[in-house]
Amino acid sequence: MYISKKSILVVVILLILSHPIIAQVSKADQIDLLLKKYNESGTFNGNVLVSLNNKVLYNSSFGFSDATKTEKLTPDYRFNIGSITKEFSAVALLQLQEKGKLKLEDKVSKFMPELSKWADEVTIKDLLQYTSGIPNVIWKNIKNDKDLLNGLKLIDSLAFEPGTQYDYNNNTIFLRHFIIEKITGMSYKSYVTKYLFKKCKMLTAVMTPFEFEENIAKGFNTKLIQDKPDLPITGGTYLTTLDLLKWARCLHSKKLLNQNSLYIIGQYYADESNQSGLGQATYSDKKLITHVHDGSAENYKALLVSAINSKYSVILLSNSNSGKIFEISTAIEEILKIK
Numbered sequence: 104m105y106i107s108k109k110s111i112l113v114v115v116i117l118l119i120l121s122h123p124i125i126a127q128v129s130k131a132d133q134i135d136l137l138l139k140k141y142n143e144s145g146t147f148n149g150n151v152l153v154s155l156n157n158k159v160l161y162n163s164s165f166g167f168s169d170a171t172k173t174e175k176l177t178p179d180y181r182f183n184i185g186s187i188t189k190e191f192s193a194v195a196l197l198q199l200q201e202k203g204k205l206k207l208e209d210k211v212s213k214f215m216p217e218l219s220k221w222a223d224e225v226t227i228k229d230l231l232q233y234t235s236g237i238p239n240v241i242w243k244n245i246k247n248d249k250d251l252l253n254g255l256k257l258i259d260s261l262a263f264e265p266g267t268q269y270d271y272n273n274n275t276i277f278l279r280h281f282i283i284e285k286i287t288g289m290s291y292k293s294y295v296t297k298y299l300f301k302k303c304k305m306l307t308a309v310m311t312p313f314e315f316e317e318n319i320a321k322g323f324n325t326k327l328i329q330d331k332p333d334l335p336i337t338g339g340t341y342l343t344t345l346d347l348l349k350w351a352r353c354l355h356s357k358k359l360l361n362q363n364s365l366y367i368i369g370q371y372y373a374d375e376s377n378q379s380g381l382g383q384a385t386y387s388d389k390k391l392i393t394h395v396h397d398g399s400a401e402n403y404k405a406l407l408v409s410a411i412n413s414k415y416s417v418i419l420l421s422n423s424n425s426g427k428i429f430e431i432s433t434a435i436e437e438i439l440k441i442k
Contacts (some may be wrong), residue, residue: 110245119265130155130159130160130161130438130439130441131153131161132383133441134151134153134160134161134386134435135161135163135242136175137431137435137438138163138165138211138431139165139266141165141427142165142166145258145267145425146233146427147165147166147421147425147427147428147431148165148176148322148421148422148423148425149164149165149182149404149419149420149421149422149423150163150164150165150176150178150180150182150320150343150344150419150420150421151163151164151198151344151417151418151419151420151431151435152344152345152347152348152417152418152420153416153417153435153439154348154415154416154417155412155414155415156415157352157414158362159345159348162178162344162345163178163313164176164177164178164180165198166423168180168320168321168422169251169320169321169323169329169422170178170321170323170327170328171327172327173384173394176422177318177321178343178345179318179343180318180319180320180343181307181308181309181318181319181320181341181342181346182320182341182342182343182403182405182406182421182422183317183322183333183339183341183398183400183403183422184340184341184342184347184398184405184420185397185398185400185403185404185405186378186382186396186397186398186399187347187382187396187397187398187405187407188310188338188339188340188378188398189276189341189380190350190354190381190382190396191295191299191340192276192279192280192283192291192295192338193279193368193380193381194299194354194359194360194368194380195283195291195294195295195298196227196230196231196279196282197360197367197380198298198319198359198360198364199286199366200227200285200364201360201361201364204286204287205227205282205286206227207226207227207228207231207367208226208227208228209226209227210222210223210224210225210226211223211225211226211227211230211278211282212284212290213268214282214285215255215278215281215282215285215412217256218255218256218258219250219256219258219259219260220226221236221237221258221259221260221261222330224236224261224264224265224276225261225265227282229265229266230264230275230278230279230282231368231379231380232269232370232371232372232377232379232380233269233270233271233272233372233377234266234267234268234270234372235261235265235270235275236260236261236262236263236264236265236267236268236270236271236274237255237258237261237262237272237274237278238261238262238272238274239270239272239273239274239276240254240272240273240274241254241355243290245334245336246276246334246335247334247335247336248336248337250278251274252277252281254274255274255277255278258274266290266372266435267340269372269374269377271377271378276338277338280337280338281341286310286395289312290337291338292310292337292338293336295310296308296310299350299434300369302353302358302359303349303350303352303353303354303358303359304322304340304353305342305346305349305350306346306351307342307343307346308340308341308342308346309331309340309341310337310338310339310340310341311334311335311336311337311338311340311341312333312335312336312337314401316341319341320352320403320420320422321339321422322337322400322401322402322403322422322423322424323402323422323423324402324423325425327421330400330401330402330403331401339400343420344354344418344419344420347405347407347418348416348418348430349418351394351406351407351409351416354394355391355394355409355411360390362390362438363389364392366386366389366390366391367379368380369381369383369384369385369386369391369394373382377414381394381396382395382396382397382407383395383396390412392410392412393408393409393410393411394407394409395407395408395409396412397428397429398438400423402417402423402424403420403422403424404420404421404424404428405419405420405421406418406428406429406432408432408436409435413439413440415436415439417435417436418434418437419431419432
C-alpha cells in the first residue's frame with residue numbers, strides 16, 4: 104500500500120505530540136509547537152486561529168508581512184482569502200431569494216437583458232453550482248469592472264448546455280456580482296459591507312479596490328519576489344483570521360440565512376468533490392455539520408475548516424504558500440481530537 108509523504112509527516116508529528124510528556128501539555132501549546140516546527144522548516148508563513156467549544160483556543164502569527172522580511176506578522180494582518188470570497192456572493196443571492204427579489208430558477212436574462220441569448224438559458228442556480236457553461240475570463244483584456252461586464256457582453260455562445268457539466272470559473276462569480284447590483288441598486292462592495300461584514304461584526308474586513316490600508320499582508324514566493332498589485336476590480340477580500348472566524352460563526356448560527364437557504368447554498372453538482380457555494384459542505388438532516396473552503400491568489404493561501412458538531416474551527420492564512428496548509432490543518436485537527 105502506498106503511503107504519501109504527507110501522511111508520513113503527519114504521523115511523525117502526531118507521534119511526537121502524543122509522547123507522554125508532550126501529551127500533558129495543553130492543546131494550545133501542542134499546536135504552538137507544531138506551528139513552530141513548520142515555520143522553522145520554512146514551510147509556513149502566516150497566521151493561525153483555532154477555536155474550540157466556541158472559544159478562541161489559539162491565535163498566533165509566524166513569519167513576515169512581505170518579501171522584505173522586515174516586518175513580522177501579527178494577528179491584526181489581513182490576507183487575501185482567494186476563492187473563499189465566493190461565499191459572499193452566494194450568500195447574498197440566497198438573501199435576495201429569501202426577500203422575494205429572485206428565484207434560483209430565474210434566468211440570468213431577467214436581470215441582465217443586455218447579455219446575449221445564452222442568458223435565456225442560464226439560471227441563478229447554475230451560477231451557484233458552476234454549471235452555467237459561461238467561458239472563463241480572458242484576463243489579458245481586463246483592467247477594471249467595466250471590462251469584466253464588457254467581456255460578458257461579448258460572449259456569444261456557451262461552452263456546454265447549462266446544468267449538464269461543471270466548470271469552476273470567475274466569469275460566473277463576476278456575473279453574480281452584477282446581478283446583485285442590478286437587483287439592489289447598490290454596488291456589490293457596498294452590499295457586502297452593509298449586509299454581511301457589518302452584520303457579522305467583521306470590522307476590519309476590506310474588499311478590493313482599496314488604497315492606503317494598513318496591516319495588509321503582501322504575497323511573496325520562495326525567491327522573495329512580491330506578488331503584483333491587485334487589479335482595481337471588485338471582489339477580492341482581505342480578512343484577519345478573527346474576521347474569518349466571525350464569518351463562519353455568523354453563517355453557521357443562521358444570522359445571515361435561514362436553515363433552508365443554508366442547506367441550498369451547500370449543494371453541489373453531481374460529485375461532492377465539486378465546489379458548492381460554501382466550498383465543501385456536508386449535512387445531516389439538512390443541518391450543516393462540516394464547512395471546508397480553501398482559496399488561493401498568487402502566493403496567498405487560505406483555509407477554513409469548521410466541524411460544527413465537534414465545535415471546532417481551524418483557520419490558516421498564508422502570504423507565502425508552501426503547499427503545506429492542508430497538512431498543517433490535518434495535524435491541528437488530530438491534536439484537537441486527542442482526549
